Amino acid sequence: MSCAIVWFRGDLRLADNPALSAACAEHSQVLPLYIHSPQEAAPWRPGAASRWWLHHSLAALNERFHAKGGSLHIRHGDALSVLRQLAQATRAEAVYWNRQYEPAAIARDTRIKEALRLEGIHVHSKPGNLWREPWQVATKVGEPYRVFTPFWRSLRTDLDGSPPLPVAQAAQWLRLDGGLPLSALELLPRIRWDTGFGQLWKPGESGANELLEVFCDDALSSYAKARDLPARHGTSRLSPHLHFGEITPRQIRAALLRHADRRDSRNRPDPEPYLRELGWREFAHHLLYHFPTSTQEDFNPNFAGLRWAEIGEDQLARWQSGRTGVPLVDAGMRELWHTGWMHNRVRMVAASFLTKNLRVHWQSGARWFWDTLVDADLANNTLGWQWVAGTGADAAPYFRIFNPVTQSQKFDPDGVYLRRWLPELADVPTRVLHEPWADPACLRRTGYPSPMVDLAASRQAALAAYSELRRVREVPD
DNA sequence: TGAAATGTTGGGGCG
DNA sequence: ACGCCCCAACATTTC
Numbered sequence: 188m189s190c191a192i193v194w195f196r197g198d199l200r201l202a203d204n205p206a207l208s209a210a211c212a213e214h215s216q217v218l219p220l221y222i223h224s225p226q227e228a229a230p231w232r233p234g235a236a237s238r239w240w241l242h243h244s245l246a247a248l249n250e251r252f253h254a255k256g257g258s259l260h261i262r263h264g265d266a267l268s269v270l271r272q273l274a275q276a277t278r279a280e281a282v283y284w285n286r287q288y289e290p291a292a293i294a295r296d297t298r299i300k301e302a303l304r305l306e307g308i309h310v311h312s313k314p315g316n317l318w319r320e321p322w323q324v325a326t327k328v329g330e331p332y333r334v335f336t337p338f339w340r341s342l343r344t345d346l347d348g349s350p351p352l353p354v355a356q357a358a359q360w361l362r363l364d365g366g367l368p369l370s371a372l373e374l375l376p377r378i379r380w381d382t383g384f385g386q387l388w389k390p391g392e393s394g395a396n397e398l399l400e401v402f403c404d405d406a407l408s409s410y411a412k413a414r415d416l417p418a419r420h421g422t423s424r425l426s427p428h429l430h431f432g433e434i435t436p437r438q439i440r441a442a443l444l445r446h447a448d449r450r451d452s453r454n455r456p457d458p459e460p461y462l463r464e465l466g467w468r469e470f471a472h473h474l475l476y477h478f479p480t481s482t483q484e485d486f487n488p489n490f491a492g493l494r495w496a497e498i499g500e501d502q503l504a505r506w507q508s509g510r511t512g513v514p515l516v517d518a519g520m521r522e523l524w525h526t527g528w529m530h531n532r533v534r535m536v537a538a539s540f541l542t543k544n545l546r547v548h549w550q551s552g553a554r555w556f557w558d559t560l561v562d563a564d565l566a567n568n569t570l571g572w573q574w575v576a577g578t579g580a581d582a583a584p585y586f587r588i589f590n591p592v593t594q595s596q597k598f599d600p601d602g603v604y605l606r607r608w609l610p611e612l613a614d615v616p617t618r619v620l621h622e623p624w625a626d627p628a629c630l631r632r633t634g635y636p637s638p639m640v641d642l643a644a645s646r647q648a649a650l651a652a653y654s655e656l657r658r659v660r661e662v663p664d
Numbered sequence: 665t666g667a668a669a670t671g672t673t674g675g676g677g678c679g
Numbered sequence: 680a681c682g683c684c685c686c687a688a689c690a691t692t693t694c
Contacts, residue, residue: 415665531665532665535665539666574665583665583666584666584694585694586666586667586693586694587665587666587667587694588666588667588694589665589666589667590666590667590668593666593667594666643668646667646668650694653694654694
């Protein structure tokens, strides 16, 4: 009886799981293991919303194993020590895992792989959560891509068309005493701000697959247009499921293509716009892998001289809690707080407001998103914030400053989204709703704050700071 | 996956 | 019928 340990990390699923499938194929006994070791992810330990999701996703995974006569073995602490100890206790010959690509994870896995191999334990690390491994995509001269469009052109012609792996089944799932109950990980918040989350989200593999089906049936055909409207459920909202590896890009692509084929030829949904968004996810992982310092540093060194505003905690708190006085920004920040998620267009607007109108360093925003998003993902978060701030590799030019009023007029013309998240403004006529300060009586009556900055003036100030930066760079002292 | 300023065009009202 | 003005709609430029 040969035994293997499958170490679950960012791949909380049974289907299309290369590590799990390989372990089941090559060994008769398989121990599914989760080790909680947030300190090993420093300085990006999972935030509060992420931990909420993790708790429920682990519970769902554990249930899946129970249904199969197994159990997810849960431990806490230093991953290498736990693996060593369990390998000894089970006489496991091998450890399997699917790769992660964050710098801290790569360093940890490299160290653990070497240590285990020295002790005679086979280690199999598998690709699982990306279409292509980051080192498999390169320019003609072998460099990593820095611009999305050529990256996507290269990637999309080169996608693996093989079908996703079926749900893995071991000859025998190994059950072991000494594991922790899930509650011992203390992932759920002490102050229960998460009360609304359960209504919205169903963490876990089956939740992910249900959501994918709903998306293919209801939203895919109108995705290209509807994805920009925050009032609608026009996006897939698969991002947290993807982050925790409850579903893979390969499964999603297979479902999309299957769906596009099934329809009659006249009204065939085009999967391309959505696949392109998954391409951005791949691009983010590609960049983080090749440029691991980009979580802490501006990708583009030209911005090193940019002076960011030093704002007080109370000012930052206004942005965080959705009391800036700018409706679309506030609606987004409140959606984030109440649901652990924010519509992508609104993320761009809220981030543009923080970095350009308030001129707060993008890291402050990235930190808040990291702590409050259920889909917080180091690669995506870093790319997104650097993109908005203009400091990124393939970023929005610095002068591209969103006007939150224009944006809500354009993408939430009837104010449905604004009213949903700003109940104090629910009765305000739509024209005023987009810019309540235009009607001082409205502010007095509703108690909604006046904007913490003048949009036009702060835009001008940001543009001035940019041209100053350029002047300094072109004429060095 | 910008916004605002500036430039151009063309239709309609009007003397 | 014509020129003129106005202005909306669209295009281009600039940040």
